[in-house]
Amino acid sequence: MAVAPPITDLEQLKEHPAIIRLRGWNVAAVVGAKFDREEMSIFIERSSIREACAVLRDDPRCPFNFLSDVTCVDWYPSEPRFEVVYHLLSISQKERVRLKVRLGNDSPALESVTSVWPSANYFEREVFDLFGIRFTGHPYLRRIQMPETWEGHPLRKDYPVEGYR
Amino acid sequence: MAHLTTTPVLEPAQDRTMILNMGPQHPSTHGVLRLMLEIDGETVVRIMPDIGYLHTGIEKTCEAKFYQQVVPLTDRIDYLCPMTNNLCYALAVEKLLGLEIPPKAQWLRVLLNELTRINSHLVWLGTHAMDIGALTVFLYCFREREDILRLFEAVSGQRMMTSYFRIGGVALEPPLDFFDRVRVFANRFPAKVDEYENLLTGNPIWVMRTKGVARITAEDAIALGASGPTLRGSGVDIDLRRDMPYSGYENFKFKVPVAQEGDVFARYICRVQELRESIAIVQQALDGMPQGPIKANAPKVVLPDREKMKTQMEALIYHFKIITEGFAVPAGEVYQAVESPRGEMGYYVVSDGTAKPYRVHMRSACLANLQLLPKMCEGRLIADVVAAIGSIDIVLGEIDR
Numbered sequence: 185m186a187v188a189p190p191i192t193d194l195e196q197l198k199e200h201p202a203i204i205r206l207r208g209w210n211v212a213a214v215v216g217a218k219f220d221r222e223e224m225s226i227f228i229e230r231s232s233i234r235e236a237c238a239v240l241r242d243d244p245r246c247p248f249n250f251l252s253d254v255t256c257v258d259w260y261p262s263e264p265r266f267e268v269v270y271h272l273l274s275i276s277q278k279e280r281v282r283l284k285v286r287l288g289n290d291s292p293a294l295e296s297v298t299s300v301w302p303s304a305n306y307f308e309r310e311v312f313d314l315f316g317i318r319f320t321g322h323p324y325l326r327r328i329q330m331p332e333t334w335e336g337h338p339l340r341k342d343y344p345v346e347g348y349r
Numbered sequence: 350m351a352h353l354t355t356t357p358v359l360e361p362a363q364d365r366t367m368i369l370n371m372g373p374q375h376p377s378t379h380g381v382l383r384l385m386l387e388i389d390g391e392t393v394v395r396i397m398p399d400i401g402y403l404h405t406g407i408e409k410t411c412e413a414k415f416y417q418q419v420v421p422l423t424d425r426i427d428y429l430c431p432m433t434n435n436l437c438y439a440l441a442v443e444k445l446l447g448l449e450i451p452p453k454a455q456w457l458r459v460l461l462n463e464l465t466r467i468n469s470h471l472v473w474l475g476t477h478a479m480d481i482g483a484l485t486v487f488l489y490c491f492r493e494r495e496d497i498l499r500l501f502e503a504v505s506g507q508r509m510m511t512s513y514f515r516i517g518g519v520a521l522e523p524p525l526d527f528f529d530r531v532r533v534f535a536n537r538f539p540a541k542v543d544e545y546e547n548l549l550t551g552n553p554i555w556v557m558r559t560k561g562v563a564r565i566t567a568e569d570a571i572a573l574g575a576s577g578p579t580l581r582g583s584g585v586d587i588d589l590r591r592d593m594p595y596s597g598y599e600n601f602k603f604k605v606p607v608a609q610e611g612d613v614f615a616r617y618i619c620r621v622q623e624l625r626e627s628i629a630i631v632q633q634a635l636d637g638m639p640q641g642p643i644k645a646n647a648p649k650v651v652l653p654d655r656e657k658m659k660t661q662m663e664a665l666i667y668h669f670k671i672i673t674e675g676f677a678v679p680a681g682e683v684y685q686a687v688e689s690p691r692g693e694m695g696y697y698v699v700s701d702g703t704a705k706p707y708r709v710h711m712r713s714a715c716l717a718n719l720q721l722l723p724k725m726c727e728g729r730l731i732a733d734v735v736a737a738i739g740s741i742d743i744v745l746g747e748i749d750r
Contacts, residue, residue, distance in 0.1 A: 187447040187679055220681050221444055250571055252686065253712040257699055269697065271684050271712070275571065275585065278592045282684060303574025306716055314408075329404040329749060338409055345413045 190220035200224055201246040202272075202281040209239045225282040233270075233285050234295040234321075240272060241300055246279055248272035251297070254307035256315045260341035265289040266317060270297070293318035296325075314339035366394055369731070373402045377480040377735045380745030382719075384734070391730050396723040400716075403749035411709035415675030416442055417516055419709060424510040426711060427747040429472050432458075432465040432501075433689040435514035438709075440595055441685035441696040442516045445678050448647055452639040454518040455597035460531065460634035461504070461513065462596075463627040467538070468497045469690035470620050470627075474545060477617070477739030481558045486548050493541050496534050503527055517651035518644035528635055535631045542624050549617070559614040563725035563737035566611055573724060574717035577692025578623065579741050582616035584609040589688040596687075600637070601630050613740040620742070623690075650676050675704030684712075691715055691742050711750055715743040 197203055197217045203226060206214050213236050216227040228236050240248040252271040259265055270283040285294055296319035297304045308319045309328040316337035319325055327334060336343055366389045373381040381402035387395040407426060411419045423438045424431035436458055443450060475490035498508040504523045505513035513520050549555045565575070570583040580587065588605040590598045606622035608615035644651045652671055653664035670676075680702040686695040692714030699708040718741045725737045 187445075187681070190681070221447075221683055223682075223684060225682075250576075251574060252693060253684070253695055253697065253710070255697060255710040255712075257708045271695065271697070273693075275587050280593075280684070280686075301574065302572050303717055303720060306720055307574075310716075327401075329401040331401070338406060343409075345409055 190218050192218050202226060202240055205240060205243045206236055225284055227284050230285050230294055234297050234300060237297045237300045246274050246277045248274045248281060250275050251301040251303050254304055254311060256311045256317060258341045263288060266292050293320055295320055296322040298322055365389055378738060379743055382745055393726050393729055393731060393734060396726055398719055398722060400748050403745045407750045408709055411706055415704050416678060416706060420515060421512045424512055426750055427744050428509055429469040429744055430465045430690050431511045432461045433687060433694060436462055437685055437687045437694050437696045439514045439516050441683045441698045444683045444685060445681055445698060445700050448517055448645050450518060450645055451642045453641045454643045456634050456638050457519055458514060458596050460631055463630045464497050466627045466690045467624055468494055470624050473742045478549060480735050480739045483555060486545060489545060500531060517647055522643055532635055535628055538628045546621060558736055559617060560612060562613045562733050563740060564612045565721055565725055569724055573720045575721055576714050578616055578619040579692060579718050581607045582619045583611035589686055589693060601633050603630050613736050616740045677702060677704050689714055692718060713747045715748045719743055719748060
């Protein structure tokens with residue numbers, strides 16, 4: 185039951201195709217990386233997420249052309265509170281990578297990736313609905329699972345499991 | 350009652366168009382899918398799906414349960430392929446724990462997973478054909494589905510919500526005659542697939558209703574997040590079982606059916622061929638079923654056998670601890686994807702080192718596939734919308750969670 189400790193040193197991980205590609209484009213966009221349980225996570229600077237996704241999608245060597253998933257983790261009460269998580273898949277190279285953006289509690293917002301992958305539409309709407317994170321540039325940012333008139337964002341950690349009574 | 354007007358309203362863009370509401374209670378939306386269609390005569394101008402009628406907050410519920418208590422919740426996401434969801438969740442937590450699963454458990458999981466795929470595809474084929482007007486196929490498909498449900502009942506005690514896969518293996522040894530019964534079914538089934546194909550594949554009405562209908566290109570399908578047979582019907586050759594194997598799929602030989610046209614007929618052909626491939630995998634699993642334990646050797650995670658629990662003090666203590674306190678999972682995060690009958694089913698499990706998952710997120714293949722619907726149907730007839738919904742094989746329980 186031994187799990188190898190995660191590697192978080194960016195220098196040791198710079199051989200990964202996604203990191204090579206991203207650092208070749210903009211060194212400042214990559215704020216960190218973690219290799220844990222054979223899965224690669226890259227922390228992206230908040231303002232460059234859309235461009236970073238486009239850069240990875242158009243990589244000629246290892247195109248991460250499929251957006252599997254967009255979701256979010258709420259680390260309340262620590263700050264930065266939210267982690268928006270993108271799971272990318274390269275259909276040709278059978279490679280996965282996870283991108284993460286950290287967001288503070290103060291009116292969390294970041295750029296939408298719907299212009300890179302139209303599939304992000306529903307995923308981002310779900311994150312908006314359940315976590316209250318705004319995606320700027322999203323074509324139709326409205327609640328998707330909860331009723332339009334619902335108050336609060338149920339998957340936040342300060343939202344009680346039984347709901348407000 | 351203003352707070353009850355919950356859904357957005359689609360306004361007609363031109364004078365000549367009107368809005369037609371389809372669902373959520375409609376026999377051919379496969380559950381509680383609501384579509385707002387803007388139509389110009391019989392032609393669909395715009396489609397807006399409206400979902401959320403079956404939202405139960407499973408992801409939130411998971412955060413309040415022990416890891417082992419989440420397994421029964423995963424069945425209820427996609428009630429047509431419970432074993433696939435069990436498997437995906439179990440694999441994710443096992444990866445977090447670093448657990449080794451014994452070969453027999455892996456092969457049993459593969460065997461049951463493929464039976465689940467057949468089960469799910471049979472429901473799809475029956476209802477899809479019924480939507481288009483071929484009523485007979487429905488009864489034929491449910492006849493074979495009944496056999497599979499009886500097998501599930503034999504192995505897990507449940508017909509639908511099986512919860513048979515547990516973290517660290519499977520719940521129980523299968524009953525003595527189980528493999529013989531599966532073999533009888535597996536020998537009988539290919540002829541049944543021929544039967545379905547005789548009813549549909551060459552049927553001129555079926556072909557006219559499906560060929561060239563709801564076409565989608567490979568580029569659009571990838572951009573809109575399609576996966577599974579919906580993506581393979583457009584000529585993209587990817588199957589996670591073969592390309593990123595899990596649970597011992599690398600030991601099995603099977604073909605991945607791919608069709609190029611990207612229409613309803615192509616997706617139909619892919620799924621029907623998958624029925625044949627799945628039964629071939631079942632045959633291989635039966636032939637090569639290894640001997641040995643069905644649970645991992647991890648007493649702090651896996652519940653002891655009932656017999657041991659009654660006779661050994663240590664086993665009793667472990668049992669008590671797991672039931673009352675759960676087991677701590679090392680901090681970390683895992684995204685585990687499996688090829689469900691509908692596409693890429695993914696579980697993203699985050700642990701903070703306690704006995705309850707910090708976050709469980711399900712990547713639903715149906716949610717992504719549903720986004721293809723407007724692209725497929727706009728500019729076509731209303732009747733084609735029904736064919737298109739059937740061909741992407743949605744389950745609303747999984748879309749809404």
